[in-house]
Amino acid sequence: MKFIIARHGETIEGHNGILLGHLPGRLSPLGFEQATRLALRLKDEPIRIIATSDLARARDTAQAVAKFHPDAVFEVTEALRERGLGILEGKPKAETPWADRALQRERPEQGESLDDLYARAEKVIAEFIKTVTDRTVVAMGHADINLAIVAALTGKPATEILTMETPRNTAVSIFELTLGLPVKVIALNDASHLA
DSSP states (O other): OEEEEEEOOOBHHHHTTBOOTTSOOOBOHHHHHHHHHHHHHHTTSOEEEEEEESSHHHHHHHHHHHTTOTTSEEEEEGGGOOOOOGGGTTSBGGGSGGGSGGGGGSOOTTSOOHHHHHHHHHHHHHHHHHHOOSSEEEEEEOHHHHHHHHHHHTTOOGGGGGGSOOOOTTOEEEEEOOTTSOOEEEEEEEOGGGO
């Protein structure tokens, strides 16, 4: 199975430094352009399934990809949502403890811990492995859930999520999963389509 993990395009809120977490988010004009470039990059992939976070910013990006793959199954799921930030959602990042990457190791009040996020990522991977074989799957998510999925795929613990490079908007990581063999990394946080 070829597993393509992509991040949504830039949002208006993100551009303005607002923490979104489980809030829907709206793609900015640049975000829509990034989504189009991602779609063009993936147009020749034999995609069978496009699974997307149910949050608007990811869903809108995934719909741009789906235009080139009308026969692909389009699945919307909460499992690919961004890390829940609880009471921090909707607030300017600069005015919260979240501006310090080290403090992101803590569970925000009413939000998700890194362990929660990692456990969700493992479930996403297990579900795809269980239901999909010999197919190309796109998972459209967000920065932290994508990092958690990459960490789980490559055998890194949850504690390493915050040490990994944050993917740019619409960056792509591609993995080849073969039963009984180690995960093969084809691309990691590749945003060459934005150049």
